Amino acid sequence: MSALHEELAAVLADMPNEQRVKVAGRDFWVGHWQGHAVVAVLSRIGKVAAATTATVMLERFGVGALVFTGVAGGLGPQVRVGDVVVANGLVQHDMDASPLFPRHEVPLYGRAVFDSDAHLSGALATAAQQVLQVPERHLGSATLAQFHLHAPQVHRGLLVSGDRFVSTTAESEALRSALPTALAVEMEGAAVAQVCLDYGVPFAAVRTISDRADDTAHTDFNRFIAQVASRYSHAILSQWLAQRPAPGVRLT
Incomplete structure (x- = not known):
């Protein structure tokens, strides 16, 4: 699953035999990648949109x-x-049912x-570390220089989500104050x-850092996704699937 088309495009390009199935207004691409049965979808x-998509993935596919x-x-x-x-845990940073429940508790x-x-x-995380060992192989030296990327690293920890695009220093500082162990924020x-x-199905989230969620946030967000994040996602997922045991489980 990806939220933006640009993040999914590189994956679909590697699934030449995919079939499109439309459910709940979404296109689910069913095919094979690295010898594994795969379903890919734009959430x-x-x-709410992501939860709807995930439910269809689990119920229908x-x-x-x-x-x-x-x-x-x-x-x-x-x-x-x-x-x-790579997330170890995830929190909804805008969940607040206090005083009935502690802040952030669902x-x-x-x-x-x-x-x-x-x-x-x-x-x-292992696949990501392997990819980032030689980032120019996937991005090219010109792209690394263009976005001032130097020795990119893999981090594991808390990822926080909310229905707000965080792009000011005040907002990011407020999140760090409320959730000091958070590594990154998304939606x-x-x-x-x-x-x-709820369904007892394994889940993981892999996010490329596009900006610092503050007043210096990336000015060309779409170009970063197309030239950096989508290529990282494609390379990491491809590496992971290539190392995954024998087929038999459908994945996204």
Whole structure:
């Protein structure tokens, strides 16, 4: 799953035999990649859209694992533009049912943090580290220089989601104050993690840092996605699938 078309385009280009199935106004692309049965879909932006898409993936297509890829704004002090964050846990930063429940806790779940699947996330982190060891192989030296990317790193930790595009220093500082361990912020992951918990299906999220979610946020967001994030996502997923055990599980 990806929220933006540019993030999914490189994946679809590697699925030459895919079939399009339309459900709930969305195009689900069913095919094979690296010898594995795969379903790829554009979730659209925001938590509700992502939750709807995830539910269809699980109910209609019966996927055995679900991976969300895309971009995020960096929050952790060590997280730089061009780095990759693999979530260990996800929180809805705009969830606040206080005083009935603690801030960020999802009512009736007894938790604020929804864990990603440890094995799946670990395999994706390994694939990301392998890809980022030689980033110019996937991006080219000119692109690395253009976006001032130097020695990109893989981070693992907390990813926070909310229905707000965070792009000011005041907003990012408020998030760091409320959730000091958060590495990055985006708009879909925690909702999908909650759906996957409901269904007992492994979930992982891999996000490329496009900006620092502050007043210096990337001015050419779409170009960064097309030239950097989509290529990272494609390379990481391809590497992960190539190393995955024998086929038998449908994936996203």
